[in-house]
Amino acid sequence: MSGGITYLEAIRLAQAKVLADDPRVFIYGQDVGSFGGAFKATKNLAKEFPGRVLDSPLSEDAMVGMAIGAAIEGMRPIVEMQFADFSTCGFNQIVNHAGTLFYRTGVCCPIVIRLPSGGTAGGGPFHSQSMEALYAHYPGLVVMTPGTVEDAYSMMIEAVAIDDPVIFCEHKLLYNHLKADALPSEALPAGQAALARPGRDATVVTYGAMLHEALAAAETLASDGYEIEVVDLRTIKPIDTDTVLGSVARTGRLLCVSEAWPWGSVCAEVIARVSSEGFGLLDAPPQRLNAKDTPVPYHPDLWSSHRPTAAAVEASLRELLRM
């Protein structure tokens, strides 16, 4: 993780690029203007692009509703939620208005909703949530969950280009810790998973911040001679089932890891697909690792047991390899 460009800076630069390249793009959200946003993901953009980076009132429902109307008129709004957790207040507009517009009327709804997601030490129940499964359950939405600096950049650019509503789940834990040497010139298209690490003994399917816990676990197990393949979903709606099945075909073993709550999470969906469509590929029961089924606790010591960690992934993998 050397190099200079952070995950957060990649998101900021991607927004700067789309603002520069496409006059239809504007940014709307709380404190995104001259302040540059709670996490500084829009720093300097209001100055660089006058009149196109607007502070909204403290109104998530109106923020999304305004974006939908602007999109109908041909714009490409990016809405920043201050934290993913607050998108519950804009939930109705997202799932019932943005998500249904194309199917009902044939008119596209090209909006991007940025959700600063996931847990951080001390974040607590209302500043730590991973909401991707909620939005993936509803029809009509694309849900992106970049886990690398390169994807944060290229997927944000693609999200704005896509004619459908995109829920862009960026992980707060990666904002400043994750760094890359350079921005990518090319990238996998949305909807395609990436082989983050090749292997042959077991497959870990994951995304977002958990990608790095999985890679760390794979590294540890490598010293014991195990070759763990890690698949980064990148987009969780749609899910690239083929790539997942391809990996399970190689390894015969599947562990799915997500920071979200277990019931109905990405893990449940991936395991259901592999079991239904790739039953014969499995040499062992598919396993999953999620956060605990409680609100995300405030205290760092509780939080680090609530979420899956590299150690937990490693333990689950060792168990899976024994099966």
Add this chain to the structure above:
Amino acid sequence: MSGGITYLEAIRLAQAKVLADDPRVFIYGQDVGSFGGAFKATKNLAKEFPGRVLDSPLSEDAMVGMAIGAAIEGMRPIVEMQFADFSTCGFNQIVNHAGTLFYRTGVCCPIVIRLPSGGTAGGGPFHSQSMEALYAHYPGLVVMTPGTVEDAYSMMIEAVAIDDPVIFCEHKLLYNHLKADALPSEALPAGQAALARPGRDATVVTYGAMLHEALAAAETLASDGYEIEVVDLRTIKPIDTDTVLGSVARTGRLLCVSEAWPWGSVCAEVIARVSSEGFGLLDAPPQRLNAKDTPVPYHPDLWSSHRPTAAAVEASLRELLRM
């Protein structure tokens, strides 16, 4: 389906009973008072229980928030959403306030939120939704999905007795069509699934209105000599995994049927559990049948292809039996 007591009447009678038995109970919702509710589930209750069945303003967020405060003060409010679909406007209070209160503060939040759920001919995208998976994903909520008149009655009574928030998903299609001869004097406790039909060739796990599509399909297949076991989950959070595994142990084949959208639905969760915990029990890949991944269409001809029907369940079962 002979007899006189409808599913809807069972819900009304259950509410009358808890109002009569427990002074802490009151009902709050749009048009629930003298009008008796959009579906008449509270008919005459305002007259029978003066001051305890209150019309609310058109404010789902406030309806749920008020119920939470009343629950903190020791009451047992029942909130009626006019349609499940409108609970998106009260979503934040449900998942972030009711769902977190006990874990955060140790104070219980005994509220019941009634969601008139599911599709009907001509209902369209905003009066047909099945939202159980959304609420099941969040910690701290119990999600009930009664599929019989008896359960509609006994589970409503139990929902009010439970100290935790209960999302009560009642299916509109069953309101007046489904009838029973008498109300039950006893019932399975919440959290336990029911063996709706015994069999040995395959297991269908389902709930709500789909229970009847599954039973019809099982009946048809019986004439071909197949014995299909049908498990009615009754409660989808928590899921009675043991009963499901027990059935799959008998049949070796699993089809999960839900009217909800596929991604992250009850089907995904049940298949993930059976694959992880009962992999060895499966003689064939577990299969699922959900609604199509689009908004629920308005036109009856589209709607009947959008949702799983007895014919579709039968077809999926025949396929599963061939595997």
Add this chain to the structure above:
Amino acid sequence: MPVVSGQTPILQEQFIKAFRVMLLARLLEDKLASLYRSGLIRGGVFLGKGQEALSVSVGINLNKSDIFAPLIRDQAGRLAFGDTVLDTLRTYLGSQLGSMRGRDGNIHRGRPREGYYAMISHLGAMIPAVSGALLARRMRGETGAVGATCLGDGATSTGAFHEGLNAAAVEKLPLVLVIANNQYAYSTPNTRQFACDDLLDKAIGYGVTGHRADGVDLESCLEVVGAAIQSAREGGGPQLVVAKLLRLVGHGEHDDAHYIDSAIKQSALGRDCVTVAEARILEEKWATAEDIESWKKSIHDEIETTTAKVRKEPTPDPNEEDWCAVSDTRLVDNSQS
């Protein structure tokens, strides 16, 4: 904040034009009601009977380049804005050729590309959408357009109403919000819906201009709504119009509306705006009874012919349906359902 009372003298032409749209809406809704009773319309039928004067005044005062997001009771406003008898019947009868292709129905129809937005059921939700559209127009430097949307008394209790109107006011957008206070939200009376003396009292709290119209008097509606739209167009920011009236039908055709206080029915609010307008026309001698009869006759014929035509049209074929909720086919989720 002063209640603006319009200045423009109502012209006979505008009154007659509006009245004929009201007649069209009324007779079309009568037809919808009978089609519903005979089981030919599936799902709910929600009519605007008694609210035509207010509704038509919105649609008729808008230009084609404006934006209109009608709500439940706006058959008249829809027709005035350019919706047709044909597409209305196609949508209600579920014709494959209707603008919603059977995917959505009845009051949820629209043609967003033409500025005619298709409401979602969740009340209040169209307010920020229209506002965002107006924001987009302004960003592109397109001026002179306004956006109008209608609302009931009950919908003023939604968070969406509050957030949407406030955000529009902060941006000083040319939004015209027309509230038809028909005294009830389904069965819920005003007394259980809000505690202010008059919904117009809300205007000052949002920093927007308030206008009061008499919902049963077409002249008042045309004048007040026209003035509100004019001030929005001239840069006056959001305009809130409130009119009291009564719906003369059930909430939906399934509802007998027994809960409506008979005292209100007897009151001035209970008058039928179509009858009142018709009387005015005769009194002013703007047209004769025979003229009006002939108008009704031709409207009746149009509705009958169109109904017959639409009933022969194909309904959506589920096997032709692509079951695709996203426009980008690369992004369709391939889960087997």
Add this chain to the structure above:
Amino acid sequence: MPVVSGQTPILQEQFIKAFRVMLLARLLEDKLASLYRSGLIRGGVFLGKGQEALSVSVGINLNKSDIFAPLIRDQAGRLAFGDTVLDTLRTYLGSQLGSMRGRDGNIHRGRPREGYYAMISHLGAMIPAVSGALLARRMRGETGAVGATCLGDGATSTGAFHEGLNAAAVEKLPLVLVIANNQYAYSTPNTRQFACDDLLDKAIGYGVTGHRADGVDLESCLEVVGAAIQSAREGGGPQLVVAKLLRLVGHGEHDDAHYIDSAIKQSALGRDCVTVAEARILEEKWATAEDIESWKKSIHDEIETTTAKVRKEPTPDPNEEDWCAVSDTRLVDNSQS
């Protein structure tokens, strides 16, 4: 609707009592800031510096049997209502013995069973909760209690605020809603938040009584908030109190608040309510500089001793944690995560 100006003459005793709580809150928050800077507090620290006069006036005018749902900037109000230095420090430092047991932190603490509600972060959400609690009390025939909750200028833009206040007004509940208009929501100025001239203009639209207080003047706050709570207690229905002031710290301790207009800082709004109250006490000769020094000294000592004690207390042990979000253990979902 007339702006009620309190009648009760402020008593020296109440002023002094309130001032001492303000001092306690101020010094305690100074300590929290330094603990945060030295990395001993994880997560955010959001302080109420400059808002103590308004906040303390809420807590001090409530009875133990009342309900109080404080918000972000209510350290003073919390202490006045009965919260302690001990539990405050335990919560911020994550002691297992704190009321939130490490499960939630900082401003999210409370003891709902004692009428001291624990806010969720989503702004506006506590309004209907307090209202529902008051509805419950009324249903049980318990009278005389009031419920108070505080809010910032930004939170008035939430749908929750609108729906909650409206529902309380319809039920005519004894709710006191105190809005601290500190001119900014995080970095967003009033001009980007609402378009009305004064947030008090919102009162009439809800049919509730409005009160204006001077947020930097303790006497004004005590008098106005006291009067509002009194009218609620006497059956006057919801009361809306609005006070202008300025937060004298960042939104959180991570924020340097560079965006705050220096003109506002120089204005009357920029005065420190603690300094102003202290000067008043000396001027009125209600206490001497020495008295005040000794108060500060004893407060300082209490905070230091308590901090030392709490820092030795156990933090939550994840292995002891039951990871159970529902109270009914029969209903714990047995999915293996």
